[in-house]
Amino acid sequence: MRVTADRLLGIVLLGLAALVAVQALQWQIPFSYEPVGPRAFPLGLASLLSILALVLVFRPGANGHWPHRALAVKLLMVLVLLVVYATLFTRLGYIPASLLAATILARLFGTTWGKALITGVLMAIGSYFLFTSGLGISLPDGYLAGIV
Structure with a gap:
């Protein structure tokens, strides 16, 4: 597997998504929100970013040049x-x-x-x-x- 610009970017974005997810999970909210709390938005973005980053890692574009x-x-x-x-x-x-x-x-x-x-x-x-x-x-x- 050749490391192209797309794959490298996918790996970096996967790390960023993990960082966002870890930070969101560490939030301590003093009161309850209904039906979802403030963690839902960053966790949703981290999930979406992870999926798209994995697409870049496993299916880079044809023009994967710097x-x-x-x-x-x-x-x-x-x-x-x-x-x-x-x-x-x-x-x-x-x-x-x-x-x-x-x-x-x-x-x-x-x-x-x-x-x-x-x-x-x-x-x-x-x-x-x-x-x-x-x-x-x-x-x-x-x-x-x-x-x-």
Whole structure:
């Protein structure tokens, strides 16, 4: 069995799924939720990720080659952007952090600054209202909201 990029990615994702499952199982919830608790979502995601990772391990695609250097750098930049977004999410608030992340992500994949900014604004504000009004999820306002 030749270790291709797909198989290696499948093994890494399988390890990530195991880590998520172990962390979810260690949650101690002080009160009961009905009918399922907060563990169900991460365990469900870990199960789905495990199944898809096993597909990559046992049935890699025909093009199981490493990406070109330019694409690999772009993907690494996306990963760094997502880590920065997760870090700034509560500090800046949902809308500014999402606006920044969506705009930079659009620019990273070759759109103009104008289109990237429009995309960022629409995605940040649209998803904010979808989460808060449509789903009833409260999102962080950030430290800037306390100043204004």
